[in-house]
Amino acid sequence: METARTAAASTLSYAIDIGFLDPKKVEFYKTPGGFTGLRYAGNDYKRVTLRRALPIKHPMEYISVADQENKEIGMIRSLYELSEKQFSIAMAELDSRYYSPVVCEVKSVKDKLGYVYMELVIERDGARHVKNCAVKDVNKNIRMLDEDRLAIFDVDGNRYVIQSLNKLDKKSLKRLEPYLF
Amino acid sequence: MLKSHEFSYDLDLTMQPANGILRFNETGTIESCIGDKAFLTLTADEVAEVLVIPGVGCGLICARLNDGSEVLLCRFTMSCMKEAGEFCKVVNYYIKTREYAAPEKKEKPVCEKCGRHFVGELTVCVFCYNKIGVIKRALGLMRPFAGKIIPAELFITLSSVLYLLVPLFSRKIIDDYLRPMKGTFQQILLLAAAMFLARAIGELIFILSSRVFNKGSILFANHLRNLAYEKIQKLSLNSLSKRTPGDLIRRVMEDTTVVKEFISDGGRWAMEQMILFVVVFVILIVTNFQLTLLVFLPVPVVCLALSRFWRFIHIRYERQWRKNSKCQAILHDIIKGIRTVKSFGKEEMEIKKFSDATRELAQVSSDNEVMWAKLFPLMTFLTGIGEFLVLYFGGYKILNGALSFGVLVQFSMYITYIYAPLRWFVSFPRWLADAMTSMVKIFEILDEDIEIKSVTEPKNVPIAGKVTFEGVSFGYKSYEPVLKDINIEIKPGEMIGIVGRSGAGKSTMINLLMRLYDPNQGRICINGVDIREMDPEHLHESIGVVFQDTFLFAGSIYDNIAYAKPDATVEEVIAAAKAANAHDFIMKTADGYNTLIGENGYSISGGERQRIAIARAIIKNPSILILDEATSSLDVETESIIQDSLNRIVKGRTTIAIAHRLSTLRNADRLFVIDDGRIAESGTHLELMKKKGIYYRLVMAQRQTSKLKEIS
Numbered sequence A: 001m002e003t004a005r006t007a008a009a010s011t012l013s014y015a016i017d018i019g020f021l022d023p024k025k026v027e028f029y030k031t032p033g034g035f036t037g038l039r040y041a042g043n044d045y046k047r048v049t050l051r052r053a054l055p056i057k058h059p060m061e062y063i064s065v066a067d068q069e070n071k072e073i074g075m076i077r078s079l080y081e082l083s084e085k086q087f088s089i090a091m092a093e094l095d096s097r098y099y100s101p102v103v104c105e106v107k108s109v110k111d112k113l114g115y116v117y118m119e120l121v122i123e124r125d126g127a128r129h130v131k132n133c134a135v136k137d138v139n140k141n142i143r144m145l146d147e148d149r150l151a152i153f154d155v156d157g158n159r160y161v162i163q164s165l166n167k168l169d170k171k172s173l174k175r176l177e178p179y180l181f
Numbered sequence B: 001m002l003k004s005h006e007f008s009y010d011l012d013l014t015m016q017p018a019n020g021i022l023r024f025n026e027t028g029t030i031e032s033c034i035g036d037k038a039f040l041t042l043t044a045d046e047v048a049e050v051l052v053i054p055g056v057g058c059g060l061i062c063a064r065l066n067d068g069s070e071v072l073l074c075r076f077t078m079s080c081m082k083e084a085g086e087f088c089k090v091v092n093y094y095i096k097t098r099e100y101a102a103p104e105k106k107e108k109p110v111c112e113k114c115g116r117h118f119v120g121e122l123t124v125c126v127f128c129y130n131k132i133g134v135i136k137r138a139l140g141l142m143r144p145f146a147g148k149i150i151p152a153e154l155f156i157t158l159s160s161v162l163y164l165l166v167p168l169f170s171r172k173i174i175d176d177y178l179r180p181m182k183g184t185f186q187q188i189l190l191l192a193a194a195m196f197l198a199r200a201i202g203e204l205i206f207i208l209s210s211r212v213f214n215k216g217s218i219l220f221a222n223h224l225r226n227l228a229y230e231k232i233q234k235l236s237l238n239s240l241s242k243r244t245p246g247d248l249i250r251r252v253m254e255d256t257t258v259v260k261e262f263i264s265d266g267g268r269w270a271m272e273q274m275i276l277f278v279v280v281f282v283i284l285i286v287t288n289f290q291l292t293l294l295v296f297l298p299v300p301v302v303c304l305a306l307s308r309f310w311r312f313i314h315i316r317y318e319r320q321w322r323k324n325s326k327c328q329a330i331l332h333d334i335i336k337g338i339r340t341v342k343s344f345g346k347e348e349m350e351i352k353k354f355s356d357a358t359r360e361l362a363q364v365s366s367d368n369e370v371m372w373a374k375l376f377p378l379m380t381f382l383t384g385i386g387e388f389l390v391l392y393f394g395g396y397k398i399l400n401g402a403l404s405f406g407v408l409v410q411f412s413m414y415i416t417y418i419y420a421p422l423r424w425f426v427s428f429p430r431w432l433a434d435a436m437t438s439m440v441k442i443f444e445i446l447d448e449d450i451e452i453k454s455v456t457e458p459k460n461v462p463i464a465g466k467v468t469f470e471g472v473s474f475g476y477k478s479y480e481p482v483l484k485d486i487n488i489e490i491k492p493g494e495m496i497g498i499v500g501r502s503g504a505g506k507s508t509m510i511n512l513l514m515r516l517y518d519p520n521q522g523r524i525c526i527n528g529v530d531i532r533e534m535d536p537e538h539l540h541e542s543i544g545v546v547f548q549d550t551f552l553f554a555g556s557i558y559d560n561i562a563y564a565k566p567d568a569t570v571e572e573v574i575a576a577a578k579a580a581n582a583h584d585f586i587m588k589t590a591d592g593y594n595t596l597i598g599e600n601g602y603s604i605s606g607g608e609r610q611r612i613a614i615a616r617a618i619i620k621n622p623s624i625l626i627l628d629e630a631t632s633s634l635d636v637e638t639e640s641i642i643q644d645s646l647n648r649i650v651k652g653r654t655t656i657a658i659a660h661r662l663s664t665l666r667n668a669d670r671l672f673v674i675d676d677g678r679i680a681e682s683g684t685h686l687e688l689m690k691k692k693g694i695y696y697r698l699v700m701a702q703r704q705t706s707k708l709k710e711i712s
């Protein structure tokens, strides 16, 4: 059964070219304007965007590279196939496209008629910032990414991540508890 | 002092939180600073365009320079997205026109005072609004009904007070007649009768007055509902499109119901209990001061405990409720998609999904039951605390001879009046808050400005002349332009076809022409007059439109066709139906034109639906006819039949047709090809075919697929 499926899948991937880029020939670079460019197969793309196909399950694999017009140039099967230098430029670009600050404390949670208002403390470089956010549809917008990781999506479209519920302090956990399940 | 537009952003270039400002002033300088340091300066002369590039959870503004290179101006979180779009608009406008135009102040979706988001589609903050003002206004609206409501309420309270007499009688029986063992049978009978009477009269008054009361509150709710409904009818389409239909319906129906229920249940009950509380308090104080203090001593503690208790319970039950709705959603999905499930042979998987969900629900429910069983006695215990105290100290005093037995009985009877309501009193604030929010929502609708501009001096030119789009740009979201700088002119009587990929913005052009939305830039004119200066009603009377997703009202086919022209004659309705090729299928139904359609009526197919919609659009003989994929659900044959009759109708009328099947548009006078929000090509079918551009490719692609169909 399993082999049959992989066989079928591989015939499909033969029939349809996913267009993986050759990790050896990929050459990302920083542009003077502050963006990431790409030299590949004789082409020079002045600004590329990296997008994760499976941001939750496979954040480091299946990365789509798109040009200025958002047209896909190709996909990178795994970032680990890149050289160290290429890897770090690619990671920097991904980090600036996917912004989900890590929450280290939940200061308050107030429920008002279908909206949940939260004060979240995010920590970056040792400095703590308090973020006010409002969450609608708690069922959908406060959800577990895996066993222990929690994501909060607010009404503006910001996303916050709690890396480990187990490691969160007792008080914060107690405030969040009613909305977890 | 230079005029400038500022955009405050909140991330630095390395994605760390920061306070930055992107400034654009009227001399055309763009400056990006973090703290006081400007780390980047550009002039508008160098820049071709600035644009927002959305990321995931964040975004950035990028300046495309004249030499084609690009510069990163700033990064920000999604909280700044709207303002970023505004900023780009200001700069791009300057680049195009060399004019500095400050943007109009837009209402922010957050509260100025506390920075919190508004609930739902409210534009006031549920934390900071003027609560007293809302109550005052609600009371003001209730005034016409006060004549019913207030006396009824008073009588209801009176009936409860009559109940309160019962313990007094008990005390008298015990202290004066029973304890001394010297009362006569008559005396006891008299008192018992008085007790009975007090109860009976109380009950009677209650029944009568609560009827009056309910009637009053229903009238009040209807009054509110009518006010809101009338207002919605008067609002211009533009301000209506700010809210979803669901929201408006909820405001008219649900919110008025919430307010009504609050008045007839919660509010009334609270007032009654308050009065009772005071009365009991006074009676108790007069009877025995010390014992009264004892009774009231635990009240604050009990209140606190109860409110904690409720919070705890509430959270648990809400969780159960959510699990339950998840189960229902799964079930709903499976039943609706049963064909798909079966055809993929996935029944097992779906069964497992559902049974997992129900198992979880069962677990939560049983946990809750257990918890409730444990906690309920505790609650009873809490509300019974006063009784313990009274019995203990009262009994102690009786033994010392400092208190009569009757007084003790009276006290323990009154205690229930004090403690039992506490259970519910603690949830009263929530109740009140819900009612207030509903009230605020209703007031918002009542306060909405009817757009005066469209009403005061409407220039109602006959909608027959040429239609022009002049530099029209538009986006549903400020940072995602859908239409960019559209310039077209449509001559009277012309038949125009609009083609383009799905999502290109074709329907959006129609929405703008119908004034369901106003353009962000540029204007749309008919006969040289901006449609914003016309009476919307006048505009809609003269345009017949068949939308992509047609909506038919519940009612007969006849009513639906005659909807646009209620005074239409039967002949007109039949003629319209014939023109739309709907007549034949209508005649096949048993009830003909009287066939009921909609929710509970005869179910009609997508194609039939569209034909009725076409009939509805043409019956009022509009001078402009808009067909937005009006024939897309029809088979080729039916379409060509309708097309023939449409061709007859279309003659002499300005027609704008959007069609998926390009062959439908072959006899259009001119075609516009929309690509990426711009007019990419225009001309007749032949011209465009010769050009071998986008249109040519679309036609070729369609021929290919239709050939494939023919073969198979």
Ligand SMILES: Nc1ncnc2c1ncn2[C@@H]1O[C@H](COP(=O)(O)OP(=O)(O)O)[C@@H](O)[C@H]1O
Residues within 6 Å of the ligand: B476, B477, B482, B500, B501, B502, B503, B504, B505, B506, B507, B508, B509
């Ligand atoms: N009410 C809306 N709110 C937000 N975006 C919309 C809305 N209607 C359409 N859009 C978006 O605008 C774009 C153009 O849509 P539309 O004009 O309906 O395209 P079409 O050419 O297929 O008729 C699409 O990307 C669509 O997602």
Ligand SMILES: [Mg+2]
Residues within 6 Å of the ligand: B506, B507, B508, B548, B628
């Ligand atoms: Mg459309």
